Amino acid sequence: MxxxxxxxxxxxxxxxxxxxxxxxxxxxxxxxxxxxxxNLKENQTHLNQLVSEKTAAELNLKKVEEALANNMKSQQETEQEMEEIKKQIAELEIVAKEITEKYENAQEECHKKEQELNDLRTRVREIDAKFNAIKNSELDLKLESEEKFKFLNEKREKIARYLAELESIKLDPIDEDEDDQQQMEIDDQTPETNVKSSEQEKSKKEHMIIPILSDEELEHLSVDMIEKNIKSFHHERQNLSPNFGAIETFRKNRRDYLSKVADLDDITAKRDLYMEHLRETKDRRFKEFKTGYLIIARKLKELYRSITLGGDADLEFIDSLDPFSEGINYAVRPNKKTWKINIHLSGGEKTLASLALIFALHYYKPSPLYIMDEIDAALDFKNVSIIANYIKKRTRNTQFLIISLRNNMYELADRLIGIYKTFNITKSIPFDPIEFDRKFDVKNSCTQSTINTQTTTATQQSQQPMEN
Structure with missing residues (x-):
């Protein structure tokens, strides 16, 4: 064991x-x-991750290829649209050229009318000067004629008096020598005067009665005294002979005067007609201008109050009787501030005041095209949005081309054209947000995000988007 x-x-x-x-x-x-x-487990995990990434990359590649194909198609469509836009621009340029020619013709016609008006004014001044000269001549002729008639009447009275005295004197028959001497004296005058003087002398001889003197009266008479009296009477008669040439001169001057008065009346009537036409034209211009002024002032007040959220604006004639000579005063009251004129406003306030006036003028007389260069540069975010929304919603049937770097301005655009520069070459990127949303069924927020992403990249390369 x-x-x-x-x-x-x-x-x-x-x-x-x-x-x-x-x-x-x-x-x-x-x-x-x-x-x-x-390690095997880690490698298996990494392999699974790589497989997933590969699958995702393949899917992304497929999406990118589809997007690229869509972009190529969109680019072709955009190029076609650009061709159409170029055609429209060419047509608009032709229309603009025609409008410019009409405007230049109207300006030329206006200058001609102004020249004609100045000529008429000069002619009226000349006519007034001639009229005054004719008036002065008329007065001079009137005074001269009065003096001539007065002198003539005096001479006639003297002749009548001397004839009466001669009729009361009896004389012996006058011999032929004295008649010849008298005839020689008369022949020294003008032919017309001689004829009239001869008729007058003949009339005197016919009416002359030589009285018969008594013996006592004949005894007291002497030949020397009679001859002396006769010579004295002849001398006085020659001095008292009327100047019939002055009467003819007066008649001629009177005919000239009446002719000039008729011309003056004709020219004065034409002047009055032109002055009446000028007055009516000025009145019509003032009425039309005042009608437009009242509409623009009322709309300006409304627009400025809406875009400044409580401000006020006013247009006022410097001279209410003649607004064309002194002009118009434009004053604004920004929200929660006092009234100011344009030169005392800040940059943003000036921009809002100017845009309000432009929109008021557009309301009164719309224009088909506006080009604005960075109007939002001095505005804050809120005011840029207000102006952009006003342009978007209120200004129908009008094309606005706006150069802007503010996203809340160009995000509301119907068309975008990005301008940028790479490698010293300027390029442009056209983009249609509405067409993009319609093709890819993208919501508005996604579209705005896409716009922001693309335009931000382009802006970093000195892009300046333009709203159309």
Missing amino acids: SEMDSLQDKVKDLDNLINEKINERMGPLKKRRKTLEK
Whole structure:
């Protein structure tokens, strides 16, 4: 029994020794196995991750290829639209050229009318000067004629008086020599005067009665005294002879005067007609201008109050009787501030005031096209949004081309054209947000996010998006 026990003990010892040897040799192998299993598990996980990434990459590649194909198609459509836009621009340029020609023709016609008006004014001044000269001549002629008539009447009275005195004197028959001498004196005058003087002398001789003197009266008469009286009478008669040429001159001057008065009346009537036409034109211009002014002023007040959320604006004639000579005063009152004129406003306030006036003018007389260069540069975020929404909603049937770097301005655009520069080459990117949303069924927020992403990248490369 003891031997069996000892053998069993030896067997146990040997088993223990074998186990120890096995454990000594298997320990590193187990550790290595665990390490390999761990590495295998990690590699399997990494492999699964790579497979997932590969699958995702393949899906992304497929999506990118589809997006690229769509972009190529969209680019082709955009190029076609650009061609159509170019055609429309060419047509608009033709229309603009025609409008410009009409405007230039109207300006030229206006200049001609102004020149004609100036000529008429000059002619009216000349006519007034001639009229005054004719008036002065008329007065001079009137005074001269009055003096001539007065002088003539005096001479006629003297002639009548002397004839009466001669009729009361009896004379012997006058010999032919005296008649010849008188005839020679008369011949020195003009032919017309001679004829009239001859008729007058003949009339005098016919009406002259030589009285018959008594013997006593004849005794007191002497030949010398009679000859002396006769010579004296002849001398006085020659001095008293009327100048019939002055009467003819007066008649001629009177005819000229009446002709000039008729011309003056004709020219004065034409002047009055032109002045009346000018007055009516000025009145019509003032009425039309005032009608437009009242509409623009009322709309300006409304627009400025809406875009400034409580401000006020006013247009006022500097001279209410003649607004064309002095002009119009434009004053605004920004929200919660006092009234100011344009030169005392800040940059943003000037921008809002100017845009309000432009929109008021557009309301009165719409224009088909506006080009605005960074009108939002001096505005804050709120005012940029107000102006952008007004342009978007209120200005229908009008095209606005706006150069802007503010996203809350160009996010509302119907068309975007990004301008950027790479490698010293300027390029452009056209983009149609509405067409993009319609094709890819993207919500508005996603579209705005896409616009922001693309335009931000382009802006970093000196992009200036233009709203159309």
